[in-house]
Amino acid sequence: MGLAAGFAGWAWTRSDALERATAALDRARSPLALAQAVRLALDHLDRQPWSREAAAIAAVGLSRLDRPDDAEIYYRRLGRLSLSERRARAYALVRANRREEAIAAYRQILDESPEDVEALRLLGGLHFSRREYAAAAQVAKRLTDQAEGASEGHRLLGTIYAEQGDLTAAAEELLKVLQHDPELKRMPAEGRLPFYTYLGRSLLANGRGDEAVRFLEQALREQESPLLRTLLGQARRQLGEAEAADAEWRRALALDPGLGLAWLERGRLALSEGRLDDALTALKQAEALAPDDVEVLFALRNVHTRRGETAEALAVGERLEEARRRMKPRPGGMGPPPVLADEG
Numbered sequence: 001m002g003l004a005a006g007f008a009g010w011a012w013t014r015s016d017a018l019e020r021a022t023a024a025l026d027r028a029r030s031p032l033a034l035a036q037a038v039r040l041a042l043d044h045l046d047r048q049p050w051s052r053e054a055a056a057i058a059a060v061g062l063s064r065l066d067r068p069d070d071a072e073i074y075y076r077r078l079g080r081l082s083l084s085e086r087r088a089r090a091y092a093l094v095r096a097n098r099r100e101e102a103i104a105a106y107r108q109i110l111d112e113s114p115e116d117v118e119a120l121r122l123l124g125g126l127h128f129s130r131r132e133y134a135a136a137a138q139v140a141k142r143l144t145d146q147a148e149g150a151s152e153g154h155r156l157l158g159t160i161y162a163e164q165g166d167l168t169a170a171a172e173e174l175l176k177v178l179q180h181d182p183e184l185k186r187m188p189a190e191g192r193l194p195f196y197t198y199l200g201r202s203l204l205a206n207g208r209g210d211e212a213v214r215f216l217e218q219a220l221r222e223q224e225s226p227l228l229r230t231l232l233g234q235a236r237r238q239l240g241e242a243e244a245a246d247a248e249w250r251r252a253l254a255l256d257p258g259l260g261l262a263w264l265e266r267g268r269l270a271l272s273e274g275r276l277d278d279a280l281t282a283l284k285q286a287e288a289l290a291p292d293d294v295e296v297l298f299a300l301r302n303v304h305t306r307r308g309e310t311a312e313a314l315a316v317g318e319r320l321e322e323a324r325r326r327m328k329p330r331p332g333g334m335g336p337p338p339v340l341a342d343e344g
Contacts, residue, residue: 017044021057028064037061052078056085063092083113091122099126114142117149124156133160151180151187155195162198171202178215193225200231209238226256233265242269260289260296268299271306279303292323 021040028034041057048054055077062071068089075081075089090105106123109116120143127136137160143153158173177195178184184192196219203212212235219228233248246269252262267282280303286296297320304313 017041017047018051018054018057021054025057025061028061031065034061034065038065056082060085060088063088066092066095068092068096068098083109083116087118090119094122094126099130102126115146117143117146117152120146120149121152124153128156128160131163133164136160148186151177151184154180155187155191158202159194159198162202167202167205170198171206171208174199174202192219192223193228196228197231200228200235204231204234204238207238209235213239224255226252226259226262229255230259230262230265233262237265237269242273245269258289260286260293263289264293264296264299267303271299271303276303276307280307292319292326294320294323294327297323 017040021037021044025034025037025041028037038058038061041054041061044051044054045058055074059071059074059078062068062074071089071092075085078085081089086105086109090102090109093099093102093105103123103126106119106126109119110123113119120139124136124139124143127133127139137157140153140156140160143149143156146153154173154176158170158177161167161170161173174195177187181187184195187195196216200212200216200219203209203215213232216228216232216235219225220232229248229252233245233252236242236245236248246266249262249266249269252259253266256262263282263286267279267286270276270279270282279299283296283300283303286293287300290296297316301313301316301320304310304316
């Protein structure tokens with residue numbers, strides 16, 4: 001009799017709804033499937049309010065449905081959260097753009113699991129997104145000590161240094177990424193364009209055009225990009241290959257006629273070669289795209305001066321000085337990057 005009663009009690013706590021909720025959460029690949037898992041868990045909780053397993057399914061399911069406030073009701077029922085539950089909760093806060101709460105959540109994870117690469121990666125990204133560069137750098141350095149996180153740590157450090165204007169340190173850190181992960185297999189596909197952009201700009205700023213050519217060509221074999229084409233043109237120009245540089249800028253503009261940096265570079269090249277009409281045409285295109293860009297206005301003023309157009313040169317010069325006054329210095333003492341250099 002006791003055995004039968006015990007089995008009946010176990011079966012009652014393991015209701016059909018709970019079994020189905022567990023299975024639904026395990027195989028959920030869509031919001032509809034997640035919603036079904038949550039509904040089944042809540043159905044079980046109606047009968048068994050003390051069920052930790054059902055509360056966990058509801059909490060994690062609601063987190064994955066981007067409903068962190070609703071999920072929090074069920075996380076509170078759980079008491080001490082497992083690592084997977086903490087991760088689900090924290091990532092929902094990231095997706096909800098509640099960055100301060102997400103930072104606290106990831107710090108709690110790291111208090112218990114100091115070497116959790118995923119938590120370090122996301123925490124570093126959160127600090128970076130808030131321009132908390134010192135905190136982001138601390139996290140990045142912790143990542144570099146982990147075999148699985150080293151490439152990500154160096155990438156984050158390189159990006160931080162680039163944003164702070166230290167392009168020498170940026171280049172060295174970004175090159176370390178390729179030492180740890182030569183084919184960037186650990187980097188998400190959407191992260192490769194920003195990575196190569198930062199790497200190309202950092203190498204160019206250090207006069208390392210030959211290396212920039214090598215890495216930018218590698219990147220372009222993987223993914224076409226007007227911005228990377230433009231940087232490749234800059235690298236060719238740095239190496240004294242003017243014709244090859246202009247060819248790259250023309251290819252970039254064929255892909256994206258609105259890429260002002262390519263127009264600026266074509267104008268600068270024409271100006272240096274004394275082709276003043278071509279320079280004016282290209283720089284007028286750049287000006288239309290970014291009328292307050294300091295580099296465009298500087299080059300445009302020079303063209304008007306060289307053409308003997310004194311009134312036009314003075315007018316552009318006044319706009320140039322006004323644009324310079326409005327510039328906000330970047331960390332590290334550098335001015336803002338040209339607005340023309342942004343892609344997409």
